[in-house]
Amino acid sequence: MTALDERAAAAVRDRIAATAAAVDRERSFPAASLAALGEQGLLGLTVPAEHGGAGGGLSALAEAGETVGGACASTGMTFLMHAVTAATVAGGGGPRAAALLRELADGERIGTxxxxxxxxxxxxxxxxxxxxxxxxxxxxxxxxxxxxxxxxxxxxxxxxxxxxxxxxxxxxxxxxxxxxxxxxxxxxxxxxxxxxxxxxxxxxxxxxxxxxxxxHGAGGALVFDVVAPFFLVGLAAVNVGIAAAAQAAATEHAKRRSYADGSTLAEVQSIQHALADIDLTVRQARLLVRDAAALGDAGDPGALVAIMAAKVAATEAARDVTQQALEICGGQGCTPALPIERHLRDARAGAVMAPTNGVLRSWIGKALAGLPVP
Ligand SMILES: Cc1cc2nc3c(=O)[nH]c(=O)nc-3n(C[C@H](O)[C@H](O)[C@H](O)COP(=O)(O)OP(=O)(O)OC[C@H]3O[C@@H](n4cnc5c(N)ncnc54)[C@H](O)[C@@H]3O)c2cc1C
Known part of the structure; x- marks a missing residue:
């Protein structure tokens, strides 16, 4: 499986997005949303086919992470950690790996x-x-x-x-x-x-x-060879999803918001420029993430730098785009009447999740200069 099929996409839209505001407001664990993903086989996205999963790699995670993260960031985060766990068990192996992978694919266990x-x-x-x-x-x-x-x-x-x-x-x-x-x-x-x-x-x-x-003793290699690429691509994708969700909400608001003279917010030139800037940023981030994922799946030697850069770009895009979206929507953007303030809060953590963007900038520079990473 390399992409969300139509049924899975509908489940994300209808069930996960519909509960996202309540999950945020009540700070509740998104168990029902994870179950919805399980029903569509997405909890087995990164589990090899021989263990009951979809056998997806980084590109599949990039696509699914964006869709799930855009529907509900809390679900995106928990789904991401589950997918990384499955990829790590598959990559590392061990006496319990086969049984654990089947349980992760079936959704019997959520992994982290x-x-x-x-x-x-x-x-x-x-x-x-x-x-x-x-x-x-x-x-x-x-x-x-x-x-x-x-x-x-x-x-x-x-x-x-x-x-x-x-x-x-x-x-x-x-x-x-x-x-x-x-x-x-x-x-x-x-x-x-x-x-x-x-x-x-x-x-x-x-x-x-x-x-x-x-x-035994090779946990460090497991972290850098498997955990890091899957986590970085997945987190980047979730952040592209958050940015795209904020873009959609701000665009819709600009079209609907009308003034006494009948004009709309979308007719204001500075708002048009802001919408254009947001679109450019989201497209750039999405392309960087998908390109890095494809390089990783192909085993390209340049994949590590591309993946690290994609995480930096996508998390900073989400941070910047959600702020711009809030400003487009003005005072209404600051209230829960629109989902923008939730997207803005959801986009804050990406840059400080390890490897943090500060650390990644050092690692990217070292890799480019031919120095050992970390
Ligand atoms: C929502 C959320 C979910 C998370 N989920 C998980 C999880 O499931 N599992 C898990 O194990 N962890 C998880 N983490 C932890 C996360 O990945 C980081 O390990 C954690 O946020 C580090 O926080 P700290 O305050 O200790 O950072 P600090 O080490 O105090 O760093 C503070 C700042 O200093 C910068 N900094 C520190 N050292 C350097 C350096 N050498 N070079 C450049 N900059 C540097 C960092 O970039 C950072 O911006 C999660 C974190 C969050 C916020």
Whole structure:
């Protein structure tokens, strides 16, 4: 599957978009929207066909991420983390991979990544948490992960830790119901109000070699070879969707808003210029994301730089376009009477999600100069 078929697109439009304002207002986890995606087979988008999925790559995620993110950013974020989780399990492999992939494709489990930590912040690829052997020789993880999207709702958490023998990083599949797991707080952040990005506390959580995703000590390669391209393309696509949704709402408002003399907002030349600028920005971002995804799918050596640049461009496009859309709509744009203020809040987090745009600019510069990344 490389694209949303008609039925899936209709499900997104009719069910997900219809609940987006309520998800935002009530800050509720978008379980029904994820179920709607599951009914259309989209929870298996990045699961290989032999494990019951659609076998989609970066281009498929770019297309679906834009559609879902434009309909509801909270659903876009949770869907994105699920799709990245599935791609990571498929790319890394391991004794549990086949069973986990089938459950992710069926929507029996929602997947997510527990990588970030307070101590390492934007440098999510260098965790401080370590898996350690207890007195009985069992592997256990203790500590705190931060900003875990779908926290408390997901059934599978990929936890990135330092290896027990100090030989690199390991990624473990931890079940949502595992003993020793707790989730703290609720997502109070600006935008993506239903994404449930919360702290995950692990208290001696037992894992085994069977739970490992990927080769022992090779978690770092998994992060850069699989997690990064899928996450960056997916997040960029969700942000293109947010920008396009703000564009559609502002254009519609400009056409409908009329004054006492019968003229419309769309007839004001500065508004026309603003609409043109928005269109240009959205088109540029979409093309960059789709081009980067195609390069990644083709295994092009220039794909990494293109993918990093696409994330920077798309998240900054969403941030700028939603502000311009708000200004087009004036005071009404600042109220929930129009969806613009929601889109504006939803577009705030993209630039600071790791790898943050600041970090990516360094990495792009290093890659262009032939220096090792990171
Ligand atoms: C809505 C949301 C959902 C998220 N979901 C997940 C998830 O599911 N799983 C997960 O693991 N994490 C998730 N995260 C975490 C996210 O990816 C980042 O790890 C986190 O936002 C880092 O925040 P911080 O405040 O610790 O950043 P800090 O490390 O304090 O960085 C602050 C600023 O300094 C800049 N900076 C720091 N160091 C450098 C440097 N060396 N070069 C250039 N600039 C630098 C950064 O770019 C950033 O702008 C999520 C975050 C958000 C907001």
């Amino acid at each position: 990544l527990a990588f970030s930590e307070r101590g390492t912040g934007a440098h999510f690829h260098a965790p401080e948490l370590r898996v350690e052997r207890d007195g009985d020789g069992r592997l256990r993880i203790s500590g705190r992960k931060s900003f875990v999207t779908s926290g408390g709702h997901a059934g599978l958490y990929l936890v990135l830790v330092q290896s027990d023998d100090g030989g690199g990083l390991d990624c473990y599949a931890v079940d949502g119901g595992a003993d020793g797991i707790a989730f703290e707080g609720s997502w109070e952040g600006i935008g993506m109000a239903g994404n449930s990005s919360v702290a995950m506390v692990l208290d001696g959580v037992a894992v085994s070699e069977e739970d490992r995703i990927g080769v």
